[in-house]
Amino acid sequence: MDATEFRRRGKEMVDLIADYLENIEQRPVYPNVEPGYLRSLIPQEAPEEPDTYEDVVKDIERVIMPGAASPACTELETVMMDWLGKMLKLPEEFIAGTHGQGGGVIQGTASEATLVALLAARSRTVRIILANDPQRPETDITSKLVAYASDQAHCSVERAGMIGGVRMKKIPTKQSNKYAVHGETFLKMIQEDKAAGLIPFYVRTEHTTFFERTKHTHPILRTEHTPSILCNAEQIWMHIDAAYAGSSFICPEFRPLLNGIEFADSFNFNPHKWLLVNFDCSTMWVRDRSDLIGAFKMDPLYLKHDHQESGLITDYRHWQIPLGRRFRSLKMWFVFRMYGLKGLQDYIRKHVELAKEFETLVRADPRFEISADVILALVCFRLKGSNEMNEVLLKRINNGKKIHLVPCQLSGQFVLRFAICARTTESRHVREAWRIISQLAEEVMQELPH
Amino acid sequence: MDATEFRRRGKEMVDLIADYLENIEQRPVYPNVEPGYLRSLIPQEAPEEPDTYEDVVKDIERVIMPGAASPACTELETVMMDWLGKMLKLPEEFIAGTHGQGGGVIQGTASEATLVALLAARSRTVRIILANDPQRPETDITSKLVAYASDQAHCSVERAGMIGGVRMKKIPTKQSNKYAVHGETFLKMIQEDKAAGLIPFYVRTEHTTFFERTKHTHPILRTEHTPSILCNAEQIWMHIDAAYAGSSFICPEFRPLLNGIEFADSFNFNPHKWLLVNFDCSTMWVRDRSDLIGAFKMDPLYLKHDHQESGLITDYRHWQIPLGRRFRSLKMWFVFRMYGLKGLQDYIRKHVELAKEFETLVRADPRFEISADVILALVCFRLKGSNEMNEVLLKRINNGKKIHLVPCQLSGQFVLRFAICARTTESRHVREAWRIISQLAEEVMQELPH
Structure with a gap:
């Protein structure tokens, strides 16, 4: 859902809430369902392909409202x-x-x-x-x-x-x-x-x-x-x-x-x-x-x-x-x-690919080393050299406020961690991040003795 | 805020969120503030009278955004x-x-x-x-x-x-x-x-x-x-x-x-x-x-x-x-x-008054007794008589799904509790609730031996 669709759907949702509040006295104060009512109203598994937004919203009245807050809250959670x-x-x-x-x-x-x-x-x-x-x-x-x-x-x-x-x-x-x-x-x-x-x-x-x-x-x-x-x-x-x-x-x-x-x-x-x-x-x-x-x-x-x-x-x-x-x-x-299982899988895979792209950039630079196998969307890396140098580099990176990294310690080594975690991250962001890190590394290495 | 204003303000808020997401890359990834920045930007105490919605929303950009999620989240909480x-x-x-x-x-x-x-x-x-x-x-x-x-x-x-x-x-x-x-x-x-x-x-x-x-x-x-x-x-x-x-x-x-x-x-x-x-x-x-x-x-x-x-x-x-x-x-x-201290006090006092109104209705009916002093917006009451009769009454009330009560036990007595707790409750709701309770009480007393 892009920002344009979000504007439209968000406003529809505001109306849906206002309608609900304006007509709340027409609803029973206590639900009229038997325990376990919800499971049979929806599929046994998540859809492979995305559902439409219209279908999801229609199901609020069909699936949730009859069970109100309780037991719908509990039963939807179980399912x-x-x-x-x-x-x-x-x-x-x-x-x-x-x-x-x-x-x-x-x-x-x-x-x-x-x-x-x-x-x-x-x-x-x-x-x-x-x-x-x-x-x-x-x-x-x-x-x-x-x-x-x-x-x-x-x-x-x-x-x-x-x-x-x-x-x-x-x-x-x-x-x-x-x-x-x-x-x-x-x-x-x-x-x-x-x-x-x-x-x-x-x-x-x-x-x-x-x-x-x-x-x-x-x-x-x-x-x-x-x-x-x-x-x-x-x-x-x-x-x-x-x-x-x-x-x-x-x-x-x-x-x-x-x-x-x-x-x-x-x-x-x-x-x-x-x-x-x-x-x-x-x-x-x-x-x-x-x-x-x-x-x-x-x-x-x-x-x-x-x-x-x-x-x-x-x-x-x-x-x-x-x-x-x-x-x-x-x-x-x-x-x-809204995503379907396939959409969620695509999302995970894209992040892992972006991490691999970053890993490739790091490995191509002889000043750096990769500190742990890159399997998902997190890259642990560091400058070859002292912890002090890596600490200074991290501080420079974070002070620049263009990207933000959090460190960790591996066998006494101070390690930088590059995590892909935002919904909108693209290859251009990874390349820009590497450009910043790489340039700051040069500055740090010139200033500090190896 | 009534439903009409909620529709308008809700839609403005959807646009505000969409604008934020569309332009997020223009913002620093890390806030540019010193610890404790927030306290001096807002008053030391809650307002007595309501602020306008416009003023509150304007303050999001002025007070919150410079501190992003952190430290704004922490500092606003403290204040x-x-x-x-x-x-x-x-x-x-x-x-x-x-x-x-x-x-x-x-x-x-x-x-x-x-x-x-x-x-x-x-x-x-x-x-x-x-x-x-x-x-x-x-x-x-x-x-x-x-x-x-x-x-x-x-x-x-x-x-x-x-x-x-x-x-x-x-x-x-x-x-x-x-x-x-x-x-x-x-x-x-x-x-x-x-x-x-x-x-x-x-x-x-x-x-x-x-x-x-x-x-x-x-x-x-x-x-x-x-x-x-x-x-x-x-x-x-x-x-x-x-x-x-x-x-x-x-x-x-x-x-x-x-x-x-x-x-x-x-x-x-x-x-x-x-x-x-x-x-x-x-x-x-x-x-x-x-x-x-x-x-x-x-x-x-x-x-x-x-x-x-x-x-x-x-x-x-x-x-x-x-x-x-x-x-x-x-x-x-x-x-x-949005309420100001006075608006919140009015809200509490109105609920307490509604509870007193219910108490008066109960006390005027010789079949019932009040089980604990009514000081806030909760009325503990019961039919004079057996626990069984009160349990049956509660069941009838809740099965009707027009009002909903939760019981408690006081010195071995089964007690019904009438709580005023919804934002929109008015005197007419209290009177209607008493009408239902009173009518069901009559049914129950006719059916059960005293």
């Missing part, structure tokens, strides 16, 4: 999470509309998903241990729990550990192993911790994480002794966070990066990062929804309703930290239909 | 929280633009504020104890922590306790004491728990809570031996949650309900409930921001910035559970300016 899960080819257990026990939920941010998974894991582990040893005080169990993440993991993991009040350990990685967690290293940690009386219960891992803006490990699952299999054997909850990379898994050529998902208990990524859905929209799936509900469930009288034990509906308030919820699945519905 | 805090006449320590150490933050829901306060309290208590006894294991401390709430409190308190992994105790209340926590009862619990080796560290209380849709206690602070003073003496964190009632405190006649705030560590209410700001917007103030930051702070390289030690800016990511944030203060800014 959109199924649509997206199917686009990613998640194992069937994670899809709600199957015989499995899983399903999806929209969280605000990946940090919340990390925390929710950790809390669910904590409660599951306590329950398992108490089942065998009912006399053991719960505080004795929780004080011995230990969660794990790669030493390259995002800070939100540590934060989740702090909030949940559990010990958090970092699994060391090495550059020679492409910052992957090595299965034997992890196994050894688990064995030592158990010998010391601790209770390993949770690991958060990133797939394709060295593409991530903030994380740089190789997929934990692709080491020889896969920790994922360890996790299942040890009843350690495995949460996979692919906050950035996840969007690319809708393309068959990138889907292998998610291999191993079949061992995970929960999975999360952020469509608000790279799938054209506005912030916030962090999508999380769990293999067994009873694990989540066990961690949070509270049922006071004023939140009771007739259908809660029917199994037909999802009480998302048991799936998250806040109680209140917004109608975030509407934006997924609009985006998936 | 809007000051505006609102001043409207409520909060003690100066809670206002950021003073010499105090406090300030405000927008959370998504009151449940999140309850949790954030509990986590901050937990971390403060652990720090204080470790300062005196550095050898004591942290898990030993946390396993002995105990948090308190009234037995009438919202379920989100228990949930916060579960998430934070701490013991939660309910303080018993009595109908004869109007469901207030009695200071001596609370003092006795604290003494007994301390004698048993436990560490009291947190209490969450509601003000004016029997007006709340979901909470029914009298203000904890107005008992004879005020627990708030206990809290200060015992270093127990006191969090006040006035999710619904808080909006009314902008009116001088309701402000006394907040008396005692001077003893609190944190305070929270939901402008999205009753102050015309759309969901979500749950406003929270703390007396000492370092308490929050201590609970959450993480500073990895990719989130570092030049100004973080300057004291000039607020890193809200340390004030909440998620890392990412939306620009929610914009809607506060628009609402406060």
